[in-house]
Amino acid sequence: MNMVNENEAAPVLSLRNLVCRRGERIILDGINLDVPAGAHLCIRGPSGCGKSTLLRAIAGLDIPAGGTVSIRDRLVSGAGAWVQPHLRGLGFVFQTPALWPHMTIAENIRFGLHGMGKGASSERTDHLLKRFSLSDLRNRHPDEISGGEARRASIARSMAPHPALLLLDEPMTHLDESLKEDALDFLLEEAEEAHTTLLLVTHDAGEAARVSARSLLFQEGGWVLA
Amino acid sequence: MTGGKKRNQILRFHLPSGILVLYTLLAGLPLLLLSVQAFTAVAGGETEWRTLVFPQGRRLALLLQTLGFAFSVAIPGTLIGFAGAATLRFTRSRRIRHLSAFLIPSAAIPPHIHAMAWSVLVFWINGLLKRSGLPPLQDQGFIISVWVQMMALLPFAFGIMLLTLSGISNDLLEASRVTAPDRRTILRILFPIALPGLSTSFSFLFLVSLLDYSVPSLFQLNLYTLGIFSEYSIRYDASHAFLMSVPLLFLSLPAAWLLQRSLRRLPLIPSGSGREARWPLRLPFWMHGLSCLSVLLLLLQLLVPLAVLAVQSLPALSSMDWLTDSLPDMGISLLIGVGTAFLTLPFAHAAALSIDSRRHNRHAWWWLVMLPLALPAPLIGIALIHTWNAGAFSWTSLYNTLFMPILACTLRFLPFAVFLLLSFLKRVDRNLIGAALILQKNSLHTLFRIFLPMLSGAYLGAGLLVAVLAIGELGATLLLTPPGAGTLTLKIYNYLHYGSSEAVSGLCLLLYLIALGIGLFLQKTATSNNRRPA
Known part of the structure; x- marks a missing residue:
């Protein structure tokens, strides 16, 4: 199977023969994929087909059994290489908001900006709080905000360090339609502006259509680019 | 209100409240009477109260030594418990993860067993050192007392930390891991x-070390609590003992407040959202060293007593006289253990239900249940003596019966049973109860067919836990055991003062195996109740 994109832009993500196992079971078997910079790609398929495993392997949260992962032409996994997750220059949005409960919303967003100066990190935090309509909630803790607000805060946090590649693992699960629309609007606006590459795992065909014209689909036992 | 609703109200609120009022009477009244007696003595011209409440000289030194002892046990014990639990929680090795199945149950092993084993080991090591011409290790005093007390309490620290870390979703850690190095994830996310x-x-750990004198007294270390016991044994003056306890209460009550506050915030439900950690944490050198050391110490506290006692008691196996001689003491210990379990369970049930409810008085119940943890064991014993021997309850003629040590153990160990029941209650899926409430014939139907069967393991576990703790209890039973009746723990404790022997080692080994067996059973019960409903 080969799903190399015909787009000529330099790929921000390259997977070659990626294999992931859970115990004896093979979850992903020889995935090849190039995703060009700034592209938005949805990943769809039934439960258990390996969508989340794929994202986790790219992020370095799971260790692949074989194959290579390269991000911005840098080999980060496989062929003897292993780069820790925080050095891969990507963002990750989990199925749960996963906001740290002991930090305020602003502190959650600022956490990943440790490489920046104080002024720059404050400016970036303010920008994201404003962009995601969270300015009024900046000093609240995660248990003091709603589910939709927590979801927006989670996306804002993952985009804070300007990741070249943002991985989203069903980030809109359990949100009602209007909140989902809002969160998607914020996400796409910020991604367009920052030219961020998006990989979105979703079950929702409507959501997939809004994010991207292209999807990586698991059909009849194999992956196809549709 | 319909009959069914009324019955439901009675079962859910009135009955537990009634049981708790009875508990308050049994636990609170003796202490209240003791404090009234003390204040009356002060008002009546007791001149010594200032020196008792504000200790000076030898008493102040004793108090500071006790405080130093408690800190010396609690700080390293907590850090080792945390590092050990973090190592087992995040390791990729299943074998290492399975160690927790043995480490937590070892909390049931009484502290004096650890004292026995470590004193024998130090004796052996000193023999080797002497032959090599090297200076011996301290076999008495502060350092060995701290070491043994810490070893005895490590499984509690480890268990608490493992429960805490299991409640933290992997998503929270991984969300940090994609933007920050592991050291930062540990210090900024995991730790807070x-x-x-x-x-x-x-x-x-601080409270237990502050208020329990059994281990230090075996190593000739005087602590303030032992002072209370000694002075009461000489004077038989309850007011004096109460006033002497006041400085200790100034230290123990804030610690008990912190304990109940922290317990309320503890995640009692294992996080189901995160998959198992599939990556090892990359730790800085010093953290890696600490985690290896902590696992080693946890293994030592489990294996040293077993190995030493087994070797030491081998000669005693040729004749089983020591066992037959101890049968009456074992019988008394068993009666106290079983009696404590039966008396504790209704109180624990009522307290757990009241604390788990959303009623406004739940914090008061929580605080009331935790209060005995802040009281020195001799003070509980003294309060009970003066209420049941010559005070308000003397007409019951229950003094000089086994009811007294059973009552004392109930007061001392109720918090443990409540905590265990509460942790199970929190895991019960409310929808299961909701479904039963819709389909039930009446509220008793739900109580007996759904609620109690679902929690049967928890009740059995709580009963066994307090039984094993009561069998190992010393501070209060020393004062309250009726004349002519002795417990296994008292017998071992008395023997230990005269040095170890094969027979004592045999008894200790027996108690070790019983305690560990019960601990393993409790662990199995707890994990089987972790299963979530479909």
Whole structure:
């Protein structure tokens, strides 16, 4: 199977023969994929087909059994290489908001900006709080905000360090339609502006259509680019 | 209100409240009467009260030594518990993860067994050192007391921290891991989220070490609590003992407040959202060293007593006289253990239900249940003596019966049973109860067919836990055991003062195996109740 994109832009993500196992079971078997910079790609398929495993392997949260992962032409996994997750220059949005409960919303967003100066990190935090309509909630803790607000805060946090590649693992699960629309609007606006590459795992065909014209689909036992 | 609703109200609120009022009467009244007696003595011209409440000289030194002892046990014990639990929680090795199945149950092993084993080991090591011409290790005093007390309490620290870390979703850690190095994830994310567990562990270890004198007294270390017991044994003056306890209460009550506050924030439900950690944490050198050391110490506290006692008691196996001689004491211990379990369970049930409810008085019940943890064991014993021997309850003629040590153990160990029941209650899926309430014939139907069967393992576990703790209890039973009746723990404790023997080692080994067996059973019960409903 080969799903190399015909787009000529330099790929921000390259997977070659990626294999992931859970115990004896093979979850992903020889995935090849190039995703060009700034592209938005949805990943769809039934439960258990390996969508989340794929994202986790790219992020370095799971260790692949074989194959290579390269991000911005840098080999980060496989062929003897292993780069820790925080050095891969990507963002990750989990199925749960996963906001740290002991930090305020602003502190959650600022956490990943440790490489920046104080002024720059404050400016970036303010920008994201404003962009995601969270300015009024900046000093609240995660248990003091709603589910939709927590979801927006989670996306804002993952985009804070300007990741070249943002991985989203069903980030809109359990949100009602209007909140989902809002969160998607914020996400796409910020991604367009920052030219961020998006990989979105979703079950929702409507959501997939809004994010991207292209999807990586698991059909009849194999992956196809549709 | 319909009959069914009324019955439901009675079962859910009135009955537990009634049981708790009875508990308040049994636990609170003796202490209240004791404090009234003390204040009356002060008002009546007791001149010594200032020196008792504000200790000076030898008493102040004793108090500071006790405080130093408690801190010396609680701080390293908590850190080792945290590092050990973090190692087992995040390791990729299943074998290492399975160690927790043995480490937590070892909490049931009474502290004097550890004292026995470590004193024998130090004796052996000193023999080797002497032959090599090297200076011996201290076999008495502060350092060995701290070491043994810490070893005895490590499984509690480890268990509390493992419970805390299991409640932290992997998503929270991984969200940090994609933007920050592991060291930062540990210090900025894991540590602060685990803070309730750290403060629970610290305050528990601190309280136990502050108020329990059994281990230090075996190593000739005088602590303030032993002073209370000694002075009461000489004077038989309850007011004096109460006033002497006041400085200790100034230290123990804030610690008990911290403990109950931290316990309330402890995640009692294992996080189901995160998959198992599939990556090892990359730790800085010093953290890696600490985690290896902590696992080693946890293994030592489990294996040293077993190995030493087994070797030491081998000669005693040729004749089983020591066992037959101890049968009456074992019988008394068993009666106290079983009696404590039966008396504790209704109180624990009522307290757990009241604390788990959303009623406004739940904090008051929580605080009331935790209060005995802040009281020195001799003070509980003294309060009970003066209420049941010559005071308000003397007409019952229950003094000089086994009811007294059973009552004392109930008061001392009720918090443990409540905590265990509460942790099970929190895991019960409310929808299961909701479904039963819709389909039930009446509220008793739900209580007996759904609620109690679902929690049967928890009740059995809580009963066994307090039984094993009561069998190992010393501070209060020393004062309250009726004349002519002795417990296994008292017998071992008395023997230990005269040095170890094969027979004592045999008894200790027996108690070790019983305690560990019960601990393993409790662990199995707890994990089988972890299963979530479909």
